[in-house]
Amino acid sequence: MMSLLFSVCVTTVFLTSVFQSVSGTPCVCELKNLVRPFPFSKLDNINRAASQCNGNITPKEMKEASGLMLGLQSRLKQLEESVSVLEREDDGKLYGAVSLRIIELELAEVLQLMLKLNETLRSNQRLSEKTIAELQGMLEDMQNLEDFDYMQVVKKQRENQRMKRDLDRCQNELQATAWPPTASPGHCPQGQLVNVSGPRTYSLTQYGTSYPYGAWGKDPKPAPGKEGMYWLVALTSSSVYANYVRQYNSWSTMMVGVGPTDASISSSNPTTNTIQGPNVVMYGGALYYGCYNTPYVCRFNMSDRTVSNVALPPNTGINNKFPFAYLDLAYTYTDLDFATDESGVWVIYTSPENFGNIIISEVLAKTPPVLGRNWKTSLHKRTVTNTFMVCGVLYATRFLNKETEEIFYSFDTRTGIERYDLRIHLKKMQPNVQSLNYNPQDRMLYMYSDAYILSYNVIFSDTLYA
Structure with a gap:
């Protein structure tokens, strides 16, 4: 605009100067700035x-x-x-x-x-x-x-900065841990765990947002004809207790809430054999969970509706003494965490004698269940938000922010090697993770997060580029 006005003015001056040479009339050029100062x-x-x-x-x-x-x-x-x-x-x-x-x-x-x-x-x-x-x-x-930024330079700079932050975050999420301390391919047939992608699925349960604590998944060792069945346990009493497990014949029926079957463990909450805490798992047609108000592992047989149990070591922390936590927030009644992997069932807990550091124990799938070997780690349980097992390796997560959970730690029960430097990120849709468990049959992680259920693909070294 300024160059155009100047050009017009020069032309006017030139033409007027020619007219002035003939008539002697003075020429005046007036420049008007139409833009606010x-x-x-x-x-x-x-x-x-x-x-x-x-x-x-x-x-x-x-x-x-x-x-x-x-x-x-x-x-x-x-x-x-x-x-x-x-x-x-x-x-x-x-x-x-x-x-x-x-x-x-x-x-x-x-x-x-x-x-x-x-x-x-x-x-x-x-x-x-x-x-x-x-x-x-x-x-x-x-x-x-x-x-006054007529060219919108500042606005474009902000957009570029925001885009750069998003790209950097996306790049960080795509980066996997170079050498995670999982077992060798001979110990873990599918190779080394290198990343987790997803979520693959994300949905509210049939309960809606009423029950933020719970767990879900698939049985890694299902009975014949039940390979496609999903199970769900929601803590329907004060986010602490549950007295039944719900099953769906398929993923689609679970998503629409059609035709669930409920298996009642006890008549009310809380009472003998009540489920206490959200970290439960299904294995071999039985639900494993923490018994109500006692340091026991409970095993509920889904076919004959019977409960058997085995005592944990003396002075094991229960009743919200050693829950999973981060910063000032604790996930209530998560003292006992159950996990499944290629070898069977595990229970993760701690005690004052181990200074609140995590202890891992095998749970032999018998009736009643039997505790096998155990391992003591240097990882304090209250610094962890959840754990899961893959090929005999314990992985622990921590809260990074509302959108991201990080797998930062591992303990290999075969070698005793601990690592604190893993950087495998889990993208969340809700801030909190109440339960997390791995299924070796479909190689997926199942998460229960603030009443939502999510699943993730676990990526191993030999399937990274598949």
Whole structure:
């Protein structure tokens, strides 16, 4: 537009100058700018406000409260020691009077530190509130200045940055662990676990969102004629207990909630043989789960509706003592986690004697069940969100964010080797994972997540490019 106006003006001047040479009439060229002038003064004000904000918030202000807090902790510890000495050595005479005076002076110092700390915290709070208001004002002013971005340069830059972040995240998700510590192909016929893809399926159960805790999957060793059957257990009592298992003849009937059959374990919740906790599995036509209020493994035979059990080692953690967890959130009553793989059934738990670190035990599929060998790991159970087994290798997950769970740890029961550096990502559709189990028949992971059921393809080294 500016070049066009200039061209018109030059032409007018030229033509008028020719006319002036004939008639002597003066020529005037008037240039009109149709674009609003850019408010440089407003931009300068924003720059000054930003500089002033940086000057007000310095490391000194941030460190002052921390220093006072450390000083207060030190004084309180010293005061506690002085009181302990007085309690041990008070003679009721001069020594006791002197010690009391020292404690009185220490209390006065503690009080002064607390007053100063409170004032510092109030000052920092006022500074934070003022800064938030200033930042909000600067944000609004900058958004108004974007109206002058006629070529939409800023908008395109933001879109490019957002696209770059999405591409980087996608690239990270595609990266698999180079050498995961699974067993050799001779021990695990399908090769090494290298990645997990999906989710392949994602759906609400027939219960809707009413029951966020539960488990589901397929029997790795089904009875003849039941190879396509799916099972589902939802904790229908306070997200802690369940007293029946639901079965569907196929995936399609499960998705539409048609024709389920329920096998009742007990008449009500909670009572003897009630399911406690969401981490249950089906193997060989029997459901394995944690018995109600006892450190026992329960085995519910689906065909004759009988329950048998075996005791776990003494002092095994139950009743929400050692649940799976992350940050400040714990998955309630997940003390016992059951898993299946190529060799059978496993139970994952812990005890105070093992300092809360995970213990793995074989569960021999007999009636009643029998505990086999066990292994102790160095992985603390409350740092884990869930576990599963593949070819005798325990894998543990942790919470990265609402969209991603990470398989970060493994323990090989054959070699005893532990690894903490796996980086296999699971893409989630809901924030939490209440149960996770591997089925060696279809090589899939089955997840129960905030009332949703999901499945994932487990990728092994010999099937990576299939």
